Amino acid sequence: MRLYLTALKPTDSVTDGFLPAARALGCEVTILTDRPEQHPDAVLCDVKDPRALIDTVAELGRPDAIFSNSDHLQAETALAADYFGLPGKDWRACLAAKNKHLMRRGLAPLEQVFALRLPPGRPVPAGLPYPLVVKPREGVASEDVVLAGGDADVEAVRARRPGEAVVLEEFLEGPLYTLETLGDATGIQVLGGFRTTLGALPYFVEERLDWADPPEREHVLGALRMLGVGFGACHTEYVLTADGPRIIEVNYRAIGDHCDFLLAEILGVPLFEQILRVHLGEPAPVPPATRGYGTAVSVVAERSGTITSAPGELELVDGEVRLWHRPIRGVGEMVRQTHTNRDYLGVIRAVGPSREAVERAVTAFRAARPWVLS
Numbered sequence: 230m231r232l233y234l235t236a237l238k239p240t241d242s243v244t245d246g247f248l249p250a251a252r253a254l255g256c257e258v259t260i261l262t263d264r265p266e267q268h269p270d271a272v273l274c275d276v277k278d279p280r281a282l283i284d285t286v287a288e289l290g291r292p293d294a295i296f297s298n299s300d301h302l303q304a305e306t307a308l309a310a311d312y313f314g315l316p317g318k319d320w321r322a323c324l325a326a327k328n329k330h331l332m333r334r335g336l337a338p339l340e341q342v343f344a345l346r347l348p349p350g351r352p353v354p355a356g357l358p359y360p361l362v363v364k365p366r367e368g369v370a371s372e373d374v375v376l377a378g379g380d381a382d383v384e385a386v387r388a389r390r391p392g393e394a395v396v397l398e399e400f401l402e403g404p405l406y407t408l409e410t411l412g413d414a415t416g417i418q419v420l421g422g423f424r425t426t427l428g429a430l431p432y433f434v435e436e437r438l439d440w441a442d443p444p445e446r447e448h449v450l451g452a453l454r455m456l457g458v459g460f461g462a463c464h465t466e467y468v469l470t471a472d473g474p475r476i477i478e479v480n481y482r483a484i485g486d487h488c489d490f491l492l493a494e495i496l497g498v499p500l501f502e503q504i505l506r507v508h509l510g511e512p513a514p515v516p517p518a519t520r521g522y523g524t525a526v527s528v529v530a531e532r533s534g535t536i537t538s539a540p541g542e543l544e545l546v547d548g549e550v551r552l553w554h555r556p557i558r559g560v561g562e563m564v565r566q567t568h569t570n571r572d573y574l575g576v577i578r579a580v581g582p583s584r585e586a587v588e589r590a591v592t593a594f595r596a597a598r599p600w601v602l603s
Contacts, residue, residue: 230509232256233286235276235297235306239267241555242298242489250501254509256293261285277301279308286313294508298462298482300369303327316414316510318481322457326479327367329396335456339448340475343399349392353380357397362433366394371569376400376431401468401475406441408449408467409484409492411504412459413513419446420492420500420516423484425466428529432568437526438488439584440495440519445474452476462504487555487576488525494551494580495523522587523580528595530564530572534602539574543598550581550590554598564602574600 232251236243251258260271261282272289275281276297282305286292292313297306303323310317325331333344343358346366363386364374373386377397387395405425410417422443428434443449449467453459456479464484466477483489483504493500496519507513536558543554556575558564566572577594581587 230254230256230293231290232258232505232509233289233292233295233309234258234260235274235282235295235299235302235309236260236262236264236268236271237276237299237301238264240298240485241487242483242485246483246489246501247296247298247505250499250505253499254502254505256505256509259289277305279305282306282309283312294505294510296505296508300327300480300482301367303481310508316460316508318460319457322459323481325456326458326463326481329364329366329368329398329478330394332456332476332479333396333398336452336476339452339455342401342475345397346394347383347387347397348394349387353383358399360400361397362400363395363397365390366396371433371435372567372571374433374569376433378431382431401470401477403468403470405466405468405477406443407438407484408443408446408465410450410453410459410463410465411507411513411516412461412463413507413511414460415512417450417453417459418513418516419443419450420496421519422446423488423525428568434529434568434570434572435486435527436529437524438491440491440523444469448474449476453479461507486525486527486570486573487553487578490553491523491525491578491580494578495519495521521580521582522584523578524584524587524591525576525578526591526595527570527576528574528600530566530574530602532602533564533566536560536562536564536574536600537603538599538601540598540600545594547590547593548581548586550579550586552577552579552590552594554594 261274265271265273274285295310307318307320330346363377407423409420423438424441426437462483464480
């Protein structure tokens with residue numbers, strides 16, 4: 230079986246998740262990327278152009294699957310898969326999920342959320358109902374997502390995003406959850422979900438995700454169907470407001486920041502293989518009943534500085550808890566605080582029989598192995 234995987238920069242999800250999974254399935258893998266120097270045995274391709282992507286695949290040989298886990302390449306990859314008659318996502322759904330303005334328009338019959346697209350060069354309208362969340366129309370990793378109290382806050386974000394459209398949205402208050410799904414041509418399977426803890430406003434940095442039974446899942450599934458989202462992996466974030474659940478964003482790929490590995494461990498399944506199998510034409514399996522608890526805690530830089538001490542990559546057992554630490558930065562690196570997910574220094578993930586047991590293990594790990602900035 231020949232699998233083409235489209236990518237931009239390397240990620241742990243691809244390097245340590247999908248590539249080993251593809252090899253385990255016996256796939257011959259070709260990485261297509263505009264950064265071949267960053268990937269082993271990759272082929273240069275303008276992966277942001279579906280015409281170039283289709284042309285390159287046609288030249289290299291008939292595919293059995295074309296797949297991407299990149300936020301930025303879902304629509305292009307879906308178009309290429311469709312051209313070759315392969316299982317894949319609807320490119321329209323990929324576009325609607327990625328473009329936050331199109332997402333709000335698509336969900337308008339289901340959810341009433343104030344949202345305004347502000348193209349580059351257009352002045353901020355008078356009389357806006359602040360506070361509003363300002364975000365890039367196609368942003369990622371909480372970059373330049375800010376709770377704006379007035380026009381000046383909006384203009385500050387626009388100054389950092391010259392030539393880009395931004396979206397102004399109603400501030401949705403309430404507990405934040407995720408719904409993790411895997412679908413095939415016949416429907417969607419719910420894998421589970423997490424309760425998300427954010428850092429202090431006016432920013433929206435995700436500090437930890439805790440395994441939780443996702444409430445109001447039928448509303449979320451209805452929203453996904455309305456957008457045409459279903460096939461393959463999807464990570465959806467939503468808020469339980471006083472007026473009911475409201476979608477924050479639909480990330481039409483597997484959950485990131487090492488929570489994909491955590492999800493696989495909690496479920497006890499080869500998640501990366503299962504996702505690839507769907508793109509190879511196999512049905513999505515029914516997820517198993519889960520027992521126990523898991524968490525992913527991001528170690529976030531609280532200020533700028535140079536890392537002088539940090540734990541390395543570790544895997545250990547603390548009683549009944551299994552714990553992993555993955556450093557994202559290294560000793561000697563200069564960290565410039567951005568108030569985004571780019572401030573992550575490392576990620577701790579842990580699974581165990583209960584929240585109390587996992588919390589004790591994480592707390593002990595952090596106390597014994599602190600990150601130090603000077």
